[in-house]
Amino acid sequence: MTQTLADRPSFDADTTAVAAHEVARRFGEGDTAVDALQGVELSVPIGQFTAVMGPSGSGKSTLMHILAGLDRPTTGTVTIAGHEVTALGDRQLTLLRREHVGFIFQFFNLLPMLTAEENLTLPLRLAGDKVDDDWTQELLEKVGLTDRRKHRPSELSGGQQQRVAIARALVNRPTILFADEPTGNLDSRTGEDILRLLRDSVDTYKQTTLMVTHEPRAAAMADRILFLADGRIVRDVGRSSATDVLAVMEELART
Amino acid sequence: MLRVALRGLLGRKLRAVLTALAVILGVAMISGTFVLTDTINKAFDSLFTDSYAGTDVVITGAQAFETDFGQPPPFEESLFEEVQEVDGVDAAVRGITDFAQLTDKDGGPITTGGAPTLGFGLDAENPAFERFNPLVLVDGEWPVGASEVAIDPGTANDEGYVVGDTIGVRARGPVEDFEIVGIAKFGSVDSIGGATVAYFSIEEAQVLFEKDGRLDGIQIAAEAGTSASELISRIEPILPEQTEAVTGEEQAQEDSSDVEEFTSFIQYFLLAFGGIALFVGAFVIFNTLSITVAQRTREFATLRTLGGSRQQVLGSVIVEAFVIGFLASVVGLFLGLLLALGLNAVFVEFGIDLPTSGTVFATRTIVVSLIVGTLVTVLAGIVPALRATRVAPIAAVREGATPPAGRFAKFAPLFTVLMVAAALALVLVGMFSNALGTGLALGLIGLGVVLLFVGVALVSARLVGPIAAVVGTVSVRIGGTPGRLARDNATRNPGRTASTAAALMIGLTLVTFVAVIAEGLTSSVRDAIDEQLSADYAIVSEDGFTPFEPGVDSTLASEETLTVSPVRGENARALIDSSTGQGAVDAQLTGIDPATITSAYAFAWDEGSDATAASLGETDAVVERNFAEDNGLRVGGTFQIQGPSGDQVELTVAGIYDAPEFWGMLGEVSVPIDTFDGLIDGPRNLYTLLLAEGGASEATTMELAQLLAVDFPGIEIDTQSDFKDRFEQNVSQFLNLLFVLLALSVIVSLFGMVNTLILSVFERTRELGMLRAVGMTRRQARRMIRHESVITALIGAAIGIPLGVGLAAIITVRLSDQGFAFSVPWDKIVIFAIVAVIAGILAAVFPARRAARLNVLRALQYE
Ligand SMILES: Nc1ncnc2c1ncn2[C@@H]1O[C@H](COP(=O)(O)OP(=O)(O)OP(=O)(O)O)[C@@H](O)[C@H]1O
């Protein structure tokens, strides 16, 4: 029962994976209102690995949720693969997610009753697509879990669980993959493995990826780094070293 | 998606099993009811089919109308010779059918608890006997001579009788001794229930039942080539008045359809309790699924982010409910086979012992049980499933996200109020509108009560806080800090506590309701007896209402110190042809002794006086006020009264009196005994009222008991208070039966409480770990859970018991014009509250143990 989305081209869908225009998000009302995002303008080209950084409470997660269509902006528009997400209903959003969006979570969010392999293929099954055994095999090899395919999440380490989650996010070859602090819950060595895996998928599959992180070393793996402060994009830089990233962070913290 | 649902179910086995238990019991009740009633029906069917197996045509006495206890009149035996002359008749046998009380080895009555004490005359010496005989001789031989009897094997076994023993038999007169010459059973029936059966020769039966030269039936076999209907048309011309001829098949069908009416009543009665248990089960399922859905918010949200649609989420919860429901129904279906045995045992215990043969497991039983059980579960799962669809994908990343309220949530309070109002309206309309048929009225009331329960359950979420505050103070007092935590936990999620308590509430409401009604019933009867009975003693049959042979009267009359006033009773019809009359109406006819009745019965005269009754002439009648008003009868007016035989007498109204609306001890029409006996074949007494010199006393009671013990086993001697107690006993026996059946729903709600507690413990694992880490002992943890459970149970009681009293009050108001009194049995209500506390303690046993066993370290790491 594969369904496709009615095309609504706006941006150049051939080169732009996701774009935000004039996005603002306000939580609450009146005195207690919080402006989590203000006037965000952003375009992520296909194949780019973008890192989002910023102090706690700067709006990173909020931005990611809105770009992924999980949350709606108070004003402004978001476009994924040419579809204006902000105009879609629940049904169409579901179809959009099946086709274009992948998620990696801080807490892995694997279904405990399914095996690693079943978790991996779940998005395809939900979409009613055929499971491509070669592709599944390839992903399992890529994340190094071929011999753990029949294991339940509770029988896997945190790093292994996150690798299953990465494979799951890649399985439907999404236009864009979102990751909110994917290494936040892992030790630094395991975290590094995960980051290398993400980098690798960008290089091998041209997998557009947008990752929220706190760690300069993680950001240093990305092609582009966005810095947020008080709900605004305050810096937008290309590939940088961890030291440079740290410098920018400190500079932002001072202002 | 199916896999997600099924795997999820496997991952939550304990929960699934506990949820399933809520359905299993209800389904078992339904399946057990069908199995039991089908089995009973089949036993009766084969009893009757066997009885007429070799019979083409049956001749019996015919009644103008059916009566509660009466029998068709016997006919002249000469018909037997005449029938055999009819062309096409191959063979025929005679039959006598009546009632005979048997005695045990000590000379006391063999009690049957309401089952018949049958007595038959067998034409055993007739060469054609075996052609017609449905009986099988287990031991000995057929009775042929005087003072010979054969009995059924059940009675023989129970009482230790063997062939050659002597047994006492009481029919019309005092007990007589008989020799047991045989033990005989019905061919294919295992047990004929609680009934006793005695077989005699035709001649002996004619003497015993005072049917000299008369018969109750003739069974006829046609010659080959003659059809039953052909034969009937040839026999009919020679049939005397008040007899009829039907085919054996028709007779068997007619007999079993009478019985089926009774068993189908039992069936509906028991199904109602199965339905109640399922309804309570639905609450439990609803609650369990709601909690699980809430706990799986993150899981559903993740599914949504991975591309799962709302329908898929909905489907996964529904599938889960379906699988639980279906598996539970299958288990319940088979458990029903066992339960059927249990139900039968309960019925036997309460004096309803019915025949059984091989267990009948009909397709209908399977289909209905499976469909009903599955459907109820799925329906109960719909709301939680819809709630699951409202989980937004963002809940996958946001801690503590709760599903947003539905579109109509803001109308919920209004909706709840409207629902309760509509429910009450339905109940009231059903009860007070006279325009509706009984079926429709009952349907409206039933629907109203169901809605009322749902509505009250919804409202009760708001009552949880206040009630918990009140009952919780006790917990705080005796439970200390754990008690305080328990109270706070109970109010933490009022909706959840409310619907857990609601399951118990339903059971308690119904239990309270029947207890209040029963109390009203007994106090109404007591009042009615107080108003009417002025005699010192009432002589009655064992159950207090089955008419008995009047032979006892002459024995009593021989005592000089006694004034004996027999009261006969039978169903009759009154034919009224005044302008306001309505033609033939049913009328309870009693025969009274004019000379003594006014000292035994206190008439409340509208017109006339005790002198009117004392001087009642042969064709005079005393008429009850309502009957007189309904039929436009005045003193001096006349009407016809017709007995079951069709005979009629013209009566003149001599007096009109007012009997208590609730229960008149006399019939609507009372005539002198002689008139009664002239009209009714085999007249019997409802009671024999006695006045003793010096009133009732222990000594007199003893004397009377001695006087009647030997000759009249099974006849009871009641003082006024015994007489009242006898009715109370009947009511309380039935009440206990209802309690046993309602206990099933209470047990189901218990599972619901266990379920909720386990889920709460599971949900609060981390918190419990923290409490244990900061110094809560295992004992305190257990106590905390136990108190939470008891508080929940008491919330159920605090709502259920007043609701039950309220519903009973509504019914009482409805029945107040029939003299129904409202009386609250406070002692029972206190017991119900205690039962609720015990239920709470029981429900907490397992969850409390789980909570106490938590590994502190692991609980803190629990994610
Ligand atoms: N659901 C919500 N309701 C109200 N305020 C919110 C909500 N979600 C986020 N906020 C507020 O919006 C602001 C941005 O939050 P956000 O979670 O995007 O920050 P973040 O950059 O991801 O921080 P962190 O690095 O700590 O994860 C914060 O001030 C936060 O309090």
Ligand SMILES: [Mg+2]
């Ligand atoms: Mg964040």
